[in-house]
Amino acid sequence: MLNFSKINVLIIYLLFLVIAAFSILNFQNENNQFIKKKINLGLDLQGGSYLLLEINSDSLVKDKIQSKVIPLKKLLKENNINYNNFKINDNNLTLSIDNIDKFDLLFNLRKDNLVNPYIDKYRAYELEYKKSNNNKIEISFSKFGLLTINNAALKQSIEIVRRRIDDVGTKEPTILQRGEKRILVELPGLKDPERIKALLGKTAKLNFRLVSDNNEFGTEELISENGEKLNISKRIIMSGENLIDAQPSIQNQNNEPTVSFTLDRIGAQKFGRATTDNVGKRLAIVLDGDIVSAPNINEPITSGNGMISGNFSFQEATDLALLLRSGALPTPLVVVEERTVGPDLGEDSIKSGLTSLIVGFVLVILFMIYKYKIFGLIANTALIANLLMLIGVLTILEATLTLPGIAGIILTVGMAVDANVLIFERIREELRTEKSIIHAFDAGYTRAKITVLDANITTLIAAVILFAFGSGPVKGFAITLGIGIITTLFTAYFLARHITSIVVLNAKNEVKI
Amino acid sequence: MTNYNFSSKFKKANIFSIFLFLLSIIFILFKGLNYGIDFKGGTLIELRSNNIEASSIRDILKNMDLGDVNVKKFGKEGDFLIKVEQKGDNNKLIPEIKQKLSENLNTEVNFRRVENVGPKVSAELLQSGIIAISLSLAAMLFYIWVRFEWQFSIGSIIALFHDVIITIGIFSLLSLEINLSIIAAVLTIVGYSMNDTVVIYDRIRENLGKFHKLSISEIANLSINETLTRTIITSVTTLLALFSIFILGGEILRGFSFAMILGVLIGTYSSIFVASPILKFLKVSYKTLEKEEEKIVP
Numbered sequence: 001m002l003n004f005s006k007i008n009v010l011i012i013y014l015l016f017l018v019i020a021a022f023s024i025l026n027f028q029n030e031n032n033q034f035i036k037k038k039i040n041l042g043l044d045l046q047g048g049s050y051l052l053l054e055i056n057s058d059s060l061v062k063d064k065i066q067s068k069v070i071p072l073k074k075l076l077k078e079n080n081i082n083y084n085n086f087k088i089n090d091n092n093l094t095l096s097i098d099n100i101d102k103f104d105l106l107f108n109l110r111k112d113n114l115v116n117p118y119i120d121k122y123r124a125y126e127l128e129y130k131k132s133n134n135n136k137i138e139i140s141f142s143k144f145g146l147l148t149i150n151n152a153a154l155k156q157s158i159e160i161v162r163r164r165i166d167d168v169g170t171k172e173p174t175i176l177q178r179g180e181k182r183i184l185v186e187l188p189g190l191k192d193p194e195r196i197k198a199l200l201g202k203t204a205k206l207n208f209r210l211v212s213d214n215n216e217f218g219t220e221e222l223i224s225e226n227g228e229k230l231n232i233s234k235r236i237i238m239s240g241e242n243l244i245d246a247q248p249s250i251q252n253q254n255n256e257p258t259v260s261f262t263l264d265r266i267g268a269q270k271f272g273r274a275t276t277d278n279v280g281k282r283l284a285i286v287l288d289g290d291i292v293s294a295p296n297i298n299e300p301i302t303s304g305n306g307m308i309s310g311n312f313s314f315q316e317a318t319d320l321a322l323l324l325r326s327g328a329l330p331t332p333l334v335v336v337e338e339r340t341v342g343p344d345l346g347e348d349s350i351k352s353g354l355t356s357l358i359v360g361f362v363l364v365i366l367f368m369i370y371k372y373k374i375f376g377l378i379a380n381t382a383l384i385a386n387l388l389m390l391i392g393v394l395t396i397l398e399a400t401l402t403l404p405g406i407a408g409i410i411l412t413v414g415m416a417v418d419a420n421v422l423i424f425e426r427i428r429e430e431l432r433t434e435k436s437i438i439h440a441f442d443a444g445y446t447r448a449k450i451t452v453l454d455a456n457i458t459t460l461i462a463a464v465i466l467f468a469f470g471s472g473p474v475k476g477f478a479i480t481l482g483i484g485i486i487t488t489l490f491t492a493y494f495l496a497r498h499i500t501s502i503v504v505l506n507a508k509n510e511v512k513i
Numbered sequence: 514m515t516n517y518n519f520s521s522k523f524k525k526a527n528i529f530s531i532f533l534f535l536l537s538i539i540f541i542l543f544k545g546l547n548y549g550i551d552f553k554g555g556t557l558i559e560l561r562s563n564n565i566e567a568s569s570i571r572d573i574l575k576n577m578d579l580g581d582v583n584v585k586k587f588g589k590e591g592d593f594l595i596k597v598e599q600k601g602d603n604n605k606l607i608p609e610i611k612q613k614l615s616e617n618l619n620t621e622v623n624f625r626r627v628e629n630v631g632p633k634v635s636a637e638l639l640q641s642g643i644i645a646i647s648l649s650l651a652a653m654l655f656y657i658w659v660r661f662e663w664q665f666s667i668g669s670i671i672a673l674f675h676d677v678i679i680t681i682g683i684f685s686l687l688s689l690e691i692n693l694s695i696i697a698a699v700l701t702i703v704g705y706s707m708n709d710t711v712v713i714y715d716r717i718r719e720n721l722g723k724f725h726k727l728s729i730s731e732i733a734n735l736s737i738n739e740t741l742t743r744t745i746i747t748s749v750t751t752l753l754a755l756f757s758i759f760i761l762g763g764e765i766l767r768g769f770s771f772a773m774i775l776g777v778l779i780g781t782y783s784s785i786f787v788a789s790p791i792l793k794f795l796k797v798s799y800k801t802l803e804k805e806e807e808k809i810v811p
Contacts, residue, residue: 044765052634192624194608336631338607345559345625352763360757364750371746404694407758407766411701411773414754415708418747422712425743429514451715454660455708461652462704466697469645471638474697481701 001445002438002501012494016385023391039394042402043186044473045350047343049193051185052178053200053333055157057150060331061091061141064149068093068127068139071115079106085136092140100135119144150180153330158183161333163326164199182336193340195319200333203288204323206240208271209233211282211294222284224291225310232284232291237274242267246324248317251309257317258309261324268304276300285310287320339472353406360410361387368417372424374503375513379420382496386416389487390480399483402476412484418455419492423448427513437511441504445497452492460485515741519785520734523793526786534675537682544685549692550628552642554635556597556607559626563591565618570595573617579606588764592625642696646677649703657707661714662801668791669710672783676706680775694769702776705751709744709784716740717792721799729797733789748781 004012026038043050069088076083081103086095097103107129110118116127126145130138141149158175161183165173174186185200187193212219212231219231245262263271275283275297284294285308293310312320365383368376390409394401427444434440463482470478504511550557567584570593574582580598587594597610607627615622630638650673658666677699684691716736724732752774759770 054633194611334631335629337634338627338629340627342623342625344561344623349763349765352761353766356757356761356766359761360754363753363757367750367753403763403765404697404769407762407769410754410758410762411751414751415705415747417750418708418743421743421746421750425740425746429739432514447719451712454711454715458653458656458707458711459701459704461656462649462700462707465645465649465652466700469641469648470697471641471693474693477694477697 001442001497002504004498004501009498012498016389016491016495019392019396020385020388021392022395023388025395026391037395037398039391040398040400041346041350042400042405042473042476043188043339043346044341044403045346045353045401046188047191047341047346048186048188049190049196050337050339050472051187051193051197051200051335052337053157053161053183053185054181054336055150055153055183055331055333057146057153057181057331058090060149060153061146065089065091065093065141068115072139075106075115076103092138094136094138096134096136098135100131100137103137119148122147147180154181154183156330157333160327160329161185161200164322165196167322167326168196168199170196183333189343190340191342193338197335197338199319199323201335202323203329203332204240204326205289205328206243206285206287206324208237208239208274209235209284209286210237210274210278211284222286222289222291224284224294228294230282230284230291230294232286237283238263238267238270240324240328242270243324246321248314248321249307250314251307256309257312257314258307259312259317259321259324260305260307261321263304263306265304268302271304271306272300272302276302292320349403353403357406357410357413361413364413364417372513375420375424375500378496378499378503379417379424381499382420382491383413383416385495386484386487386491387413389491390484393483393487394480397479397483399479400476401480402473404473405476405480408477408480408484412481412488415459416484416488416492419452419488420496422452422455423492423496424513426451431513438504441500449493452489456485456489515738517738517741518734519737519789520730520793523730523786523790527790530675530783530787533679533682537678537685540682540685541678544688546681546685546691547688548639549690550596550630550635551692552635552639553598554630554632556610557626557628558595558597558607558610558624559587559592560595560614561589561592561623561625562618562620564620565591565593567593569618570614573613574610577606577610577613579610592764638693642693645696646699646703649700650674650677653703653707657711657714661718662797664792664795664797664801665714665718667795668788669707669714671791672710672780672788673703673706675783675787676702676776676779679779680772683775684772689771690768692768694766695772698769698772698776701773702780705777706780706783709747709780710788712743713737713740713784713789717789717797718802721797721802725799729793733792737785737789744781744784748777751777 022037025035028034028038066088072093076097079102081097081099083095083097087093107116108125116125118125122144124142124144126142126148127139128142132138154177158177162175165175165185165187170187170190172188174184176184178184187196190196210233212233215221215231218234220234221229222232224230242263243261244264246259249258249260250256251258279297279300281297282294283297285292292308295309308320365380368379370376372379387409390412423444426448427441430440430443431437434443460482463478463485467475467478467482567586570584571582574584574595583596585594586592597606607629611624650670653673654666654670657669680699680702684695713736716739717732720732720736727735755770755774755777758766759774762770
């Protein structure tokens with residue numbers, strides 16, 4: 001175990017130097033980077049906001065199931081299947097039919113099925129039905145039908161969340177899908193996420209509807225911005241989808257902040273026709289079910305440009321313009337988890353993390369010198385090399401360093417000497433029975449090898465499981481702990497062993513451990 | 514090499530361990546655990562200001578109908594930690610709470626940390642924490658079973674249970690908060706305690722092959738003594754690192770490092786006084802090894 005071929009020595013030191021060299025990259029000048037790699041700081045160290053958003057597709061499912069009513073009735077009628085007790089519920093339809101066998105055939109038609117399309121991707125139908133007693137059936141979305149609705153809504157939501165956040169202009173945001181219903185948003189450096197939360201919390205469904213004089217059929221009563229009860233037609237003249245731009249502006253006459261918008265060709269046509277036909281009436285601008293304002297139509301607006309006023313502050317006008325520009329979210333988003341760390345706490349954490357790392361490191365080094373003298377120095381050399389390599393690997397992986405991650409490094413420092421301690425103790429034992437020092441060292445390394453491996457693999461297992469199940473900062477701990485074990489094995493079994501071999505082979509019989 | 518007679522104290526130690534273990538279970542079942550917002554849901558706000566008392570924060574929040582509110586000092590003078598129980602949609606409450614505090618405390622308030630975990634997420638976090646710990650125990654069981662004989666596997670897993678339950682029991686006794694970082698600490702304890710046990714087991718296996726005439730108690734005693742210096746040195750260096758985090762690492766890491774310190778102490782104790790006696794109980798001898806010759810590595 002003490003003989004190293006030249007090529008082995010070369011490989012060991014080259015590997016060490018290359019990996020350790022990467023740790024230097026963290027000290028590069030920002031503007032003049034040789035290789036663009038560095039350890040990223042987690043949100044808990046650099047400050048920032050972590051948000052986990054969840055879509056709620058209940059309203060979508062409700063809309064979707066309602067959209068099945070007309071095609072379904074048509075299908076039944078065309079095929080002379082009699083039905084009654086037709087009921088529309090929140091997420092299903094119930095009805096009684098006389099010929100279930102015939103219905104089943106039509107319902108599960110593979111080709112050109114307008115009511116219940118076959119989703120090729122999942123090899124499943126969008127809908128399924130359950131039969132209960134006396135010919136009553138309940139139609140609802142299948143598991144895969146729901147999945148399709150969710151997926152589409154989630155993809156669209158992520159796109160719109162990205163547009164809104166980019167529009168606010170935070171630096172380097174991370175926006176990722178998490179599972180089937182969630183979106184993870186990380187906003188480094190953001191101190192107060194309330195504005196972003198407010199912007200993401202609105203679906204921003206905008207539509208223009210006429211104000212009706214009486215509460216005739218097809219209207220609903222909404223409260224206007226100044227407390228007036230208005231009957232608003234349910235018929236939508238034009239919706240936010242037809243908007244191509246929206247900007248905050250100041251109205252010259254009374255310095256009031258407003259939002260001016262531009263419509264696409266179709267929107268301009270619709271808007272022009274409606275305003276031409278209804279001069280003198282009032283037009284309600286409805287956002288997420290609330291009236292923003294309900295101005296009089298003084299003259300036809302055919303240019304495709306318009307303006308929304310509604311007692312806004314300039315900030316509100318800016319936010320509304322942003323929401324309208326980015327488009328409507330398919331469903332409301334709920335913040336299910338939030339973690340925000342201020343920049344000063346992050347700085348404090350870095351400071352206390354580094355202080356405890358340095359103190360822990362120095363204590364361990366002193367203790368090892370006290371215990372093992374010259375071999376303590378070898379163990380310490382291995383420890384320093386270990387730390388450099390650990391930082392190097394973290395840099396190569398561009399890992400995220402968190403506060404628990406720093407704790408993982410300190411813990412690695414404490415536990416890394418174990419490998420060398422095991423070996424040194426074993427050598428001491430061998431020296432008692434073995435006359436030749438070289439033989440004793442050789443036997444010590446050989447016999448301790450299995451134990452060192454066993455002992456470290458157990459900790460590695462814990463680290464891997466922690467990485468798989470941990471979230472956020474805890475994952476950072478698992479990363480440093482796990483990589484620390486691997487670098488520990490390398491430095492103890494190759495670097496320290498080589499240095500030991502030089503010492504032992506040169507000193508011959510005067511070595512004391 | 515030391516020559517302490519550990520095996521003569523096995524019986525007393527085992528009674529002591531069983532007592533602590535049962536006491537811990539009683540505490541965990543009847544006193545319960547102080548779950549943090551990670552596992553219970555709710556809102557946490559850390560703030561910094563000068564010249565205010567916890568009571569003035571409490572008074573302001575009392576009028577807000579927030580449910581259970583907990584305000585305590587957190588580290589430095591003027592630093593406070595506010596915990597608000599989960600009540601409907603806390604997310605809308607955060608800006609309100611911040612505004613109320615900023616307006617009513619007659620000093621500048623710096624909100625250093627805000628965390629909010631919804632009920633669904635907290636339930637999932639707790640579930641994945643429990644799965645992670647169970648899985649790590651199972652993985653250790655499996656690893657030792659592959660590398661050693663089944664008796665060793667049983668012995669090490671009982672020692673691990675002992676360590677995990679007593680650590681959590683002490684957290685229950687002291688009403689310390691259980692959060693995500695404590696789960697990380699428990700998993701690390703599992704790894705560390707296993708590490709310690711494996712070193713002694715390795716030596717026991719080696720000595721079983723060497724000294725056929727010695728009883729398992731004598732073998733255990735010899736092996737513990739042979740590895741004792743290593744056991745102590747590694748515990749000391751690990752504890753040096755941990756105390757450094759505990760004292761200097763700041764408030765956030767305090768619970769984590771405390772759990773780890775407990776775990777290292779209990780884990781070191783258990784590899785000597787729990788894991789080793791179990792082998793005697795399971796009647797391990799050199800014959801056990803012969804049956805599974807192929808697993809022995811020189």
